[in-house]
Amino acid sequence: MSEPPEPGTIKLIDLHAHTTASDGSLTPAELVSLAQRLGLAGLGISDHDTFAGYQEAVPFARNAGLDLVRGIELNSRLTLPGNRGHRHVHLLGYWPSASPSPEFDQWLNGEREDRRNRNRRLAEVLQARGVDITLQEVEARGRSLAGRTHFARILVEKGYAQNSEDAFRRYIGENAPSYVERQSQTTQEAIHKIRSGAGIPVVAHPIRLAIPRDVEREVLVGLKNAGLLGLEIYHSEHPPELQAYYRQLAEELDLLPTGGSDFHGAPKPDTKLGVGINGNLRVPYEFLERMRHLVK
Ligand code: AMP
Ligand code: MN
Ligand code: MN
Ligand code: MN
Numbered sequence: 001m002s003e004p005p006e007p008g009t010i011k012l013i014d015l016h017a018h019t020t021a022s023d024g025s026l027t028p029a030e031l032v033s034l035a036q037r038l039g040l041a042g043l044g045i046s047d048h049d050t051f052a053g054y055q056e057a058v059p060f061a062r063n064a065g066l067d068l069v070r071g072i073e074l075n076s077r078l079t080l081p082g083n084r085g086h087r088h089v090h091l092l093g094y095w096p097s098a099s100p101s102p103e104f105d106q107w108l109n110g111e112r113e114d115r116r117n118r119n120r121r122l123a124e125v126l127q128a129r130g131v132d133i134t135l136q137e138v139e140a141r142g143r144s145l146a147g148r149t150h151f152a153r154i155l156v157e158k159g160y161a162q163n164s165e166d167a168f169r170r171y172i173g174e175n176a177p178s179y180v181e182r183q184s185q186t187t188q189e190a191i192h193k194i195r196s197g198a199g200i201p202v203v204a205h206p207i208r209l210a211i212p213r214d215v216e217r218e219v220l221v222g223l224k225n226a227g228l229l230g231l232e233i234y235h236s237e238h239p240p241e242l243q244a245y246y247r248q249l250a251e252e253l254d255l256l257p258t259g260g261s262d263f264h265g266a267p268k269p270d271t272k273l274g275v276g277i278n279g280n281l282r283v284p285y286e287f288l289e290r291m292r293h294l295v296k
Pocket of ligand 1: 023048146147148149164165168169173264
């Protein structure tokens, strides 16, 4: 594969962004308008567990002449080989041309129900720790879908935490005492769901797997055998040398390369749409063409 393109010479896209339909701070219309101002040629909306933001964005993107891609970000649980425990793997699903099957939409309803049950339990566990917080309060923050980002905002506003990072560290993050695990399907099952729903499954921000490279390769080969089609090689949290490494790995394993900033707006103020953190991101339009080619 070729080296990353020179600035200004090619059309750029961003395939990983969140709206107010999940835990982003921009409405779908605002996100489309920002993408247009930045001169992006394509935008993937990949909210957690919902297509509502994508659907709302469709007419705005059409008016703006922006190539909009339907995406989603799903949680899953991966058991590592050789007694190394497990990881929470985020999977992106993309529908660059086709629409998801009705069965997939049905299944998503169940995912949102699981999320809601987790939120209810999390509020209870926090209350048991003496925190003044209710499920109703949290749900009032999320327009159609509430999550830990909304819990964090309330914890900060009420003075329980200094900032969002602090809230995750001390209250709601994976290593916090009041962490509540979500009921997640295995990564293999989620890949299968996306494939049978006519989508393209992609492992998001592989840096967060946080496992040695040989184990990571073994895991990705296993997931490819389970139906995985792509790897998010470019991401705001990937330093340049890691982007190069993942680009090579995706090519070797014959996985489609994808990339995106993981833009959330205010909740992650350093992560900018289209350009990542301190301009570390540059995703060529060609990735989207390859994605479309794959499902043709
Ligand atoms: P949920 O899907 O409700 O479990 O919430 C997960 C979301 O919380 C992620 O998508 C991030 O946007 C956010 N998040 C996770 N960990 C952190 C952290 N340490 N600091 C700030 N935000 C985080
Ligand atoms: Mn998020
Ligand atoms: Mn993620
Ligand atoms: Mn994301």
